[in-house]
Amino acid sequence: MPGTGPATTRPTAVSLLAVIVAAEATALLVAAGWYGFQLVSGAPVLSFWGAVFTVALLLSFSAWLFAVGHFLFRGYRWPRAGALVAQLLVLTIAVPTLTGGYVAAGLGMLIPAVAAIVLLFRKSVIRFASRAGGTPPAL
Template sequence: MSRLQEPHGGRPASRPAAVIFISAVLVLEAAVLLVLAGWFVYNLFTETPVSMGGAVFTTVLLAAAGGWLLALGHFFFRGFRWTRAGVLVFQLFALVIAVPTLQGGVLLAGLLLLVPAVAVLILLFTRPVVRHTSRLSGETKAL
């Protein structure tokens, strides 16, 4: 059973707007990370890095994080309960990067990290989102 079901009927349940927003933010964050990974790959072939190992590691890390966020966005949208922890951790990492970025004077980049992370963290604990990701009727959604 891959569709969300209403408890008393066969109609698919509508997803809360907060779930759609959080999923969209996760996909956008994943796209940014994957574009950055692509940029790193391009630079690996066009410029000589100071540290080849460091550049390759950063590229792999960016691509892995982007892939992980795509998976989180997909499974969060579908209502899997384990995704809340992953979303929480990634947004906390974004906050950890955003605050020093803002303090360093890079206002636009800091705000682009801070604002979505704060919005997702606030919406993540709202009742409709928690209810969407912890349904008890129908198929259990745990991997």
Template sequence: MSTPPNAPKRTPAVLVISAVLVLEALCLLAFAGWYGYELATSTPLSMGGAVFTLVFAVALAVWLLAVGHFFFRGYRWTRSAAVVWQLFVVIIAVPTLQAGLVLAGLAMLLPAAAVLVLLFTKPVLAHTSRLTDGAKTF
């Protein structure tokens, strides 16, 4: 399989960001599976709210898988999606750390911080600065 001539070069930073995004999506899918199991085996206070939460978690995981895939391919819109998602993860990680769940908090905070830093490096910006036609834009 040959790569197209205008395909972006994948640096280690791009690989790390893509891997973290996909791993976060898989963790979110695992949470949705656990949540669905708990929903099926117990009675929630609000069935509508619980089902909405389950559907939302699955939809968010699928979206995050798409972001990781298209980031790997070099699409520029994925930078903003990745930044927003990592900021949400930081917003969840900080109270988790404050609640005394240090391992869980660090497991969320450290990959999110690494992605946030790597997203603004020159190689990553160069990787994601193309449109579908190959023209460089910011």
């Protein structure tokens, strides 16, 4: 528990990191909503069920990122790995977006991802986010 661990106060870096992850989750949620709206409004798609799967995937990833941000904010250990994986996936989309000529969109993905990666490896974040899940053993 963060209140009983080595770091009793939540570092600003953890709060900022949780906000970045939540913003990325919100962006995925907006993309899913926009994609779903396009799907039901009759926009042409190559495969209807493929488009439904894409909406479900965007919603699933958004929910996962919201959970990562929430539990990272609370000081659990496991979301650090999830947040790092998410940032690396964002980088794999941001770099080709930048080189493809979409500078604003590419920077909009690249800057928060790099900032989150840097924050993930700060000592204060590692110290605070060290809570293990579950309850202590009975015996």
